[in-house]
Amino acid sequence: MRAKPSPINTPETTDPASRGFSIDAHRLTAPKAAPGLHLVATPIGNLGDITLRALQTLAGVDVIACEDTRITRRLTERYAITAQLKQYHEHNAEAARPRILEALGQGGSVALVSDAGTPLISDPGFKLVREVCAAGHAVYALPGPSSVLAALSVAALPTDRFFFEGFLPAKSAARKSRLAELARIDATLVMFDSGNRVQDTLAELAEIMGTREAAICRELTKLHEEISRAPLQELARAADTLETRGEFVLVIAPPAADAELLAPDALDGLLREQLAAHSVKDAVAHAVALSGRPRREVYARALELARDLRDGDGED
Secondary structure (H helix, E strand, O other): OOOOOOOOOOOOOOOHHHOEEEEOOEEEEOOOOOOEEEEEOEOOOOOOOOOHHHHHHHHHOOEEEEOOHHHHHHHHHHOOOOOEEEEOOOOOHHHHHHHHHHHHHOOOEEEEOOOOEOOOOOOOOHHHHHHHHHOOOOEEEEOOOOHHHHHHHHOOOOOOOEEEEEEOOOOHHHHHHHHHHHOOOOOEEEEEEEOOOHHHHHHHHHHHHOOOEEEEEEOOOOOOOEEEEEEHHHHHHOHHHOOOOOEEEEEEOOOOOOOOOOOHHHHHHHHHHHHOOOOHHHHHHHHHHHHOOOHHHHHHHHHHHHHHHHHHHOOO
């Protein structure tokens, strides 16, 4: 028989005397948090990167909804916060959301945190916020650490307009196709990557986006923080020496303002070269990124050339 999930604490069941936090051995009291859902940004590495408002809120809510209680407990223990921790992640969200909504309906306060950074940015939470808003409960944003903005600020690349991609597809073919689409966006690109794929990703970025300037940001704000800035092709050549342990944020410059469309003859040559080594889909993705021409035009021409190549192979 399954154990029943424990209810989320309500204001009536939380001991007011326990609300507080400590900084450098100084104990500070925290007022009871306002009823509603509090979206609290937490450190992406260095536990010192947290705001006073965030500490006050985490200490003052009835419960903290987090992805992994073990990770969030490091933060709460560091600041002697005793609020109850409850898991909320993509695997239990369907069951956990109704319990959170019930607690809010009773006038409770809940803080939502991710393992690191700002909630909802490549983390679960969107559906919860939507349902909380639909139910008429208050939602509060407590801004703070974000690996996206941290990487963008230190990359030394244009910041007036940027596009956040999140994680790229795991499979190479899908990743190349997506990179070809991203190459057309007139903005600085920011994306996450894992250590076991980052070397392949850099090679594909160099192949598709050529000599654009880029930055590899590893372990931001942590003890072994490392930032490498160079053209993509140079970063790709040195990828085999890259320390792959840790978390990565890649930042890539936008396309050059004077980028020109590839001439038709040059496009045909590019497509023939790509078709000789890749499928039509991959050849088109590469050609679109490198030529600057519309995908529909490139795809139609690729089909013609592929047909010509097949007909030529069948001749005696």
